[in-house]
Amino acid sequence: MDKKVWIAVDDTDSKKAGCTTYIGALLLRRIKSEGYNIIGYPRLVRLNPNCPYKTRGNAAIALAVEADRFEPFEDIVSSVIEEYAELEVEGTDPGAVLLLGEPDHVLREYYWHVLRDLSTKDEAKKIAERNKVRLLEWNMGRGIIGALAAIGADLTRDKTYELIAHRKREYWGTVRSVDPESVWEMDRKTYPLTFDNVDRETGDIRITPHTPCPVLLGIRGVTPSILEEAYRMLKIYEPVEFYTIFETNQGTDAHLQLMKIKDVKDNVSAIIDGVVKSKPRFTVGGHVFFTLEDETGEITCAAYEPTKNFRHIVTGLEPGDKVTVYGAVKKKPQGFTLNLEKIQVKSLVDLKIVKAPTCPVCSGKMEKIGKIGYTCRSCKTFSSKPEVIKIERKISCGIYEVPASARRHLSKPLALTTNY
Numbered sequence: 321m322d323k324k325v326w327i328a329v330d331d332t333d334s335k336k337a338g339c340t341t342y343i344g345a346l347l348l349r350r351i352k353s354e355g356y357n358i359i360g361y362p363r364l365v366r367l368n369p370n371c372p373y374k375t376r377g378n379a380a381i382a383l384a385v386e387a388d389r390f391e392p393f394e395d396i397v398s399s400v401i402e403e404y405a406e407l408e409v410e411g412t413d414p415g416a417v418l419l420l421g422e423p424d425h426v427l428r429e430y431y432w433h434v435l436r437d438l439s440t441k442d443e444a445k446k447i448a449e450r451n452k453v454r455l456l457e458w459n460m461g462r463g464i465i466g467a468l469a470a471i472g473a474d475l476t477r478d479k480t481y482e483l484i485a486h487r488k489r490e491y492w493g494t495v496r497s498v499d500p501e502s503v504w505e506m507d508r509k510t511y512p513l514t515f516d517n518v519d520r521e522t523g524d525i526r527i528t529p530h531t532p533c534p535v536l537l538g539i540r541g542v543t544p545s546i547l548e549e550a551y552r553m554l555k556i557y558e559p560v561e562f563y564t565i566f567e568t569n570q571g572t573d574a575h576l577q578l579m580k581i582k583d584v585k586d587n588v589s590a591i592i593d594g595v596v597k598s599k600p601r602f603t604v605g606g607h608v609f610f611t612l613e614d615e616t617g618e619i620t621c622a623a624y625e626p627t628k629n630f631r632h633i634v635t636g637l638e639p640g641d642k643v644t645v646y647g648a649v650k651k652k653p654q655g656f657t658l659n660l661e662k663i664q665v666k667s668l669v670d671l672k673i674v675k676a677p678t679c680p681v682c683s684g685k686m687e688k689i690g691k692i693g694y695t696c697r698s699c700k701t702f703s704s705k706p707e708v709i710k711i712e713r714k715i716s717c718g719i720y721e722v723p724a725s726a727r728r729h730l731s732k733p734l735a736l737t738t739n740y
């Protein structure tokens with residue numbers, strides 16, 4: 321007999337307020353207070369970052385409870401959503417999913433589909449039927465897509481954790497009182513076991529959001545214990561409602577897939593091996609573009625202004641350089657554009673200037689004579705070889721990433737990467 325019930329929710333927040341993590345944290349506490357045991361950590365599952373319907377982070381919450389039927393949880397989930405979701409806001413379409421036992425392989429694959437592509441409610445309903453799940457919907461109920469995917473998520477390959485502290489209701493919308501110096505200190509002591517705490521380039525604190533949502537702060541890291549330790553180092557000058565540690569697919573690159581240029585489509589996130597075809601160009605807005613080619617086609621790669629110094633790596637590229645690019649693909653009127661998250665420079669072409677040599681006898685100027693070589697104007701010395709000046713390249717081979725402030729939730733920071 322199955323002794324596990326999966327519960328997931330998604331699309332409970334609006335663009336302006338609310339927060340799926342808050343609903344998740346409340347749900348967890350409400351279920352515990354009814355006497356049930358939670359199995360493992362609740363999950364914060366990021367889904368396709370390019371989804372046009374997403375609110376801020378396109379995140380769903382899932383948790384597993386020790387229980388042998390899901391009926392008792394229908395009321396708990398409904399009451400939490402009806403109390404806290406932004407139901408009156410158009411475009412907030414909460415969905416909840418309850419599953420007895422473990423997801424089947426079709427539901428597991430559905431996670432990858434929703435993460436890397438776009439899905440529809442009809443598709444979600446078919447998967448739900450197979451798995452005999454209970455669906456709860458509010459408004460358009462689009463949230464069932466992400467909720468189902470969150471249950472199907474396989475985090476055994478790679479995962480990180482995030483500790484999220486939520487604010488007391490009376491503080492929502494006010495300035496967050498977290499001492500920035502204590503964040504820098506925490507970062508110094510725990511990075512890279514915690515990551516994205518600060519943006520070293522801009523000096524910004526990254527753990528506190530700037531939206532009116534109930535999140536006070538979120539610390540990301542590789543283990544729950546380092547997060548507890550990091551949290552204790554912070555100086556917080558407002559009461560905290562509660563904090564919750566989630567296991568998550570953030571910082572794992574799970575959204576990326578290795579592709580050929582001919583196979584890319586709108587809204588996928590791709591890894592492409594190719595050769596730089598055109599010299600990168602800066603636009604008036606400070607964005608940098610270049611054309612990449614592989615044996616199947618060409619695509620425009622972009623490093624936008626917010627990627628700051630990362631753009632200097634990109635502008636250092638020359639036609640013929642071999643690179644691997646990582647990023648989200650968008651269909652633009654002029655064709656597909658890949659928005660760079662990372663770039664690996666694998667080989668650099670030699671850059672050189674070929675010109676007429678200086679005369680070795682009289683140091684006079686030599687002149688090209690047909691295809692056979694060069695001759696000196698004054699002493700008539702002949703040379704068959706031109707002078708070749710090697711130009712030093714401004715960049716080196718290696719892998720480079722956009723700064724923390726421009727990084728997507730799902731992107732794996734290089735500090736966590738060991739296999740490049």
Ligand SMILES: [Zn+2]
Nearest residue numbers: 679682696699
């Ligand atoms: Zn000469």
